[in-house]
Amino acid sequence: MDSLLTVKNLNVSFNTYAGEVKAVRGVSFDLGVKEALAMVGESGCGKTVTSKAVMRLLSRSGGIIKEGSRIEFMGQDILGLSTRELNRIRGSKMSMIFQDSMTSLNPTMTIGNQIMENIFTHEKTTRQKARERAIELLKLVEIPNPETRLKNYPHQLSGGMRQRVMIAIALALNPSLLIADEPxxxxxxxxxxxxxxxxxxxKERFSMSVILVTHDLGVVADFADKVQVMYAGTIVERGTVDEIFDSPRHPYTWALxxxxxxxxxxxxxxxxxxQGTPPDLLLPLQQCPFAPRCQYCMPICKKAIPKENFLTDTHGVACWLQHPMAPKVTPPAGIGGYDHE
Amino acid sequence: MSKQPLFEIKNLKRYFPAKGGKTVKAVDDVTFDIFPGETFSLVGESGCGKTTCGRTILGVYPKTSGSILYEGEETAKMSKAQLRQFRRRNQMIFQDPYSCLDPRMTIGTIIQEGMNVHFKRTPAQRNEKVTELLFKVGLTADFASRFPHELSGGQRQRIGIARALAMEPDFIVCDEPIAALDVSIQAQVINLMIDLQQEMGLTYLFISHDLSMVRHISDRIGVMYLGSLVELSPTAPLYEKPLHPYTQALFSAIPDVHRGKKEQRIHLQGEIPSPINPPSGCKFSSRCPYAQDRCHEEAPALRELEKDHFVTCHLAAQL
Structure with missing residues (x-):
């Protein structure tokens, strides 16, 4: 499969009064054309920051993408682009939908104008044509009576409807990549x-790739092709949906x-x-980040960071239990392929 | 269950005035019992009236009509002294652990505030009680001097529970207590709630839209749609064989990590109608895939189709 997006050794930090919070630590992944990738993990594990870094949406919140990180999208180096060049890609080639549709939509603009705004930003077109396109988009996201809905303001729509409008805006220019952050x-x-x-x-109809950021594993099982489980800013396990749900290998995935x-x-x-809480992201990583909460923790886990070990082409696990010298452990009952009622 | 119910709720209605002289029928003719020691859950989509129902039962909102019997006694007719006891014995845990704790009070003060109104204790006894409560919810004594902003979401929710327990209640309305928490923290809070129930014989009214958690914690479940109870049943039969078309659709929409076998998802058309102007006849008729003429005209009554399994649907027996 051709790669649409390549992220290599992504490091993102936030400078706070307490010091440098390393929110994402050396994340690398590939996303193929038409693939759906899910990023899962607890709050604060870096899944949203990673997805925002891909869109270069971090500067306003103070996030700094560290030297040595690489993000390539359709062969272009995203990190080297100027704001103007970025604006040409964002909203057209790649777009994003957010969790909270009430705060993401502009309350003072009709939804029609908000959809058209995105079209005008990227294309030279007449108002009439843009309006037709907006109606078409609302039909696409299955909003009834699109002609009258165009004139509605966000507060006149229900939460589900608003989320559909967000999708319509995101899809206005047939993006190749859609990032959905807890949609x-x-x-x-x-x-x-x-x-x-x-x-x-x-996704099928427009041959889009999708990055789905969520903590709901049920949604992931239903939707994604590939899953990466994140913990404390690193990917601890990745694989196809079948690999992650039927034969998970990382104790954190088991716990989830x-x-x-x-x-x-x-x-x-x-x-x-x-038990316990995720590690303090202010501190440098010197051991397996999950070690303090892991019930299978071995002495080595507290001494060195485990390398990612690929069991198949797609299934990677960063855990010392995968080491040939590690004791064999069986995952807790009731998960993966071990029990279906 | 042959026990005397703790709460008997009969034809409870709670209407809110809306713009233009209209009324929002948030809770519209709901009847059910809650038995001592059980977990009764109300489930349904947002806006179906489950939170309003819980609050009306506790008297946070006055009811519009109907009756709420607490241990056989009408709550609306209680004397001041009785009401005082009623309010002590019936507590609430809220959804948002961030906004339900006063940011300017220490945890110790928050836990003590209600308790000091009801129990005569020396300051030393009070502090001792706070420590005991903190232990009970899995925290340590030093939390008493901290402020809410120093705590994580899960810890705050534990404080919410400790505050409710301080009143030595027998009944707690848990309004989406885990909705704002991470999955792993959700499990911790649910475990704590189950432990406390077994230890202290508490009764819960659990309000949630997380159907897998509801299945885990509940003894009996009421499914609400647009202010009405559409199905009422013990947990196991409800999940095995939901009778109401709405319950069937709701349950089929649960995203499932256990992907062994996949049941067909039932797609509901459209969204919930407005409670200001609900459809005539059966309220679900506008979205029901099986609706017939009769459903649009005549509102079905709650009837017992199988033992202890009630449903509000004309057609449930044939489906």
């Missing part, structure tokens, strides 16, 4: 299911999967819960 977190399950179905069909109550699990029994 359904604020929504109800039924609306979430509708939206994920919509995203899936649009087992904290969701399974169908087979007895009611009111103890849910698996991960």
């Amino acid at each position: 359904t977190t604020a929504l109800d399950v039924t609306i979430q299911a509708q939206l994920m179905d919509l995203l899936r069909s649009l 999967l087992s904290s969701i109550p399974g169908r087979a699990q007895e009611s009111k029994s103890k849910l698996y819960s991960l």
